[in-house]
Amino acid sequence: MTAIAKDDHILRVEGLQKIFNQHLAEPVEAVQDVSFQVRSNELTVLLGPSGCGKSTVLRVIAGLELPSSGKIIHGDQVVNGPARSRGMVFQSYTSFEWLTVAKNIEYGMKLHAVEPVIRKERVEHYLELVGLADFRNAYPKQLSGGMKQRVAIARTLANEPELLLMDEPFGALDAETRWNMQELLISLAQSTQTTIILVTHDLSEALFLGDRIIFFSKRPATIISDMPVAFKNKKRFARKEDILSEAKYKDAEQELMRLMRSQSNI
Numbered sequence: 001m002t003a004i005a006k007d008d009h010i011l012r013v014e015g016l017q018k019i020f021n022q023h024l025a026e027p028v029e030a031v032q033d034v035s036f037q038v039r040s041n042e043l044t045v046l047l048g049p050s051g052c053g054k055s056t057v058l059r060v061i062a063g064l065e066l067p068s069s070g071k072i073i074h075g076d077q078v079v080n081g082p083a084r085s086r087g088m089v090f091q092s093y094t095s096f097e098w099l100t101v102a103k104n105i106e107y108g109m110k111l112h113a114v115e116p117v118i119r120k121e122r123v124e125h126y127l128e129l130v131g132l133a134d135f136r137n138a139y140p141k142q143l144s145g146g147m148k149q150r151v152a153i154a155r156t157l158a159n160e161p162e163l164l165l166m167d168e169p170f171g172a173l174d175a176e177t178r179w180n181m182q183e184l185l186i187s188l189a190q191s192t193q194t195t196i197i198l199v200t201h202d203l204s205e206a207l208f209l210g211d212r213i214i215f216f217s218k219r220p221a222t223i224i225s226d227m228p229v230a231f232k233n234k235k236r237f238a239r240k241e242d243i244l245s246e247a248k249y250k251d252a253e254q255e256l257m258r259l260m261r262s263q264s265n266i
């Protein structure tokens with residue numbers, strides 16, 4: 001571990017390059033040269049065309065993949081593997097089918113030897129936060145897709161990570177459940193003050209959730225735009241319809257659409 005001087009950024013991605021199958025006949029360069037910093041409590045959205053390298057950037061930040069060159073610095077540590085301080089929520093449902101909702105939420109804390117009294121408190125707290133208190137004894141197969149994803153979010157938040165990494169967490173949900181979950185995420189971001197990096201393809205999701213949007217080129221990913229969502233004036237909207245009626249919303253969506261089309265492979 002290398003100690004790095006602190007500044008107000010809790011995460012620094014420096015000159016990240018990722019090449020898969022580097023020593024095989026057909027190496028795949030997924031990420032070319034990506035650098036950005038994230039401030040505490042910021043909600044950063046990673047956007048870009050399909051296959052451009054978004055999940056790879058997130059997985060390297062999580063420590064699930066190692067960079068080919070460059071580095072990730074979280075707090076004052078160089079990331080060289082997964083850690084409890086970085087929680088990940090995936091697109092597919094990742095709950096344990098044989099455990100109840102409450103036991104799923106408790107699982108990670110048990111692994112990390114969190115004391116039973118604290119585990120119990122946190123299970124109750126996060127069940128309430130995601131609106132699943134009445135389903136504590138249900139099994140995942142008895143839940144809808146949105147509810148399963150709420151279990152995954154509660155389970156990850158229960159470890160109280162400093163950084164919450166989300167890879168298209170609402171991608172498999174129907175439209176109504178999706179905007180409900182987006183609103184839930186905004187309220188969780190406010191109440192837990194967790195720093196969040198979220199990958200999506202969905203332009204309206206990016207504008208609603210993001211304090212800032214980083215837009216990647218087609219593969220290999222490089223940053224072609226990194227900007228705050230200016231028309232939100234550093235505010236977060238609690239309800240989706242309130243952002244849709246903002247005068248500058250359409251312009252911002254069109255700009256993202258233009259970027260997306262310029263990088264599309266299709």
Ligand SMILES: Nc1ncnc2c1ncn2[C@@H]1O[C@H](COP(=O)(O)OP(=O)(O)OP(=O)(O)O)[C@@H](O)[C@H]1O
Pocket residue numbers: 020021028029030048049050051052053054055056057201219
């Ligand atoms: N483990 C791996 N081994 C080899 N190639 C990989 C691996 N993981 C990803 N890739 C390749 O890296 C490139 C980027 O993949 P990645 O999953 O990061 O894209 P993405 O932007 O998340 O795509 P999508 O929007 O479809 O989820 C792709 O060409 C993919 O085939």
Ligand SMILES: [Mg+2]
Pocket residue numbers: 054055056167
């Ligand atoms: Mg992906």
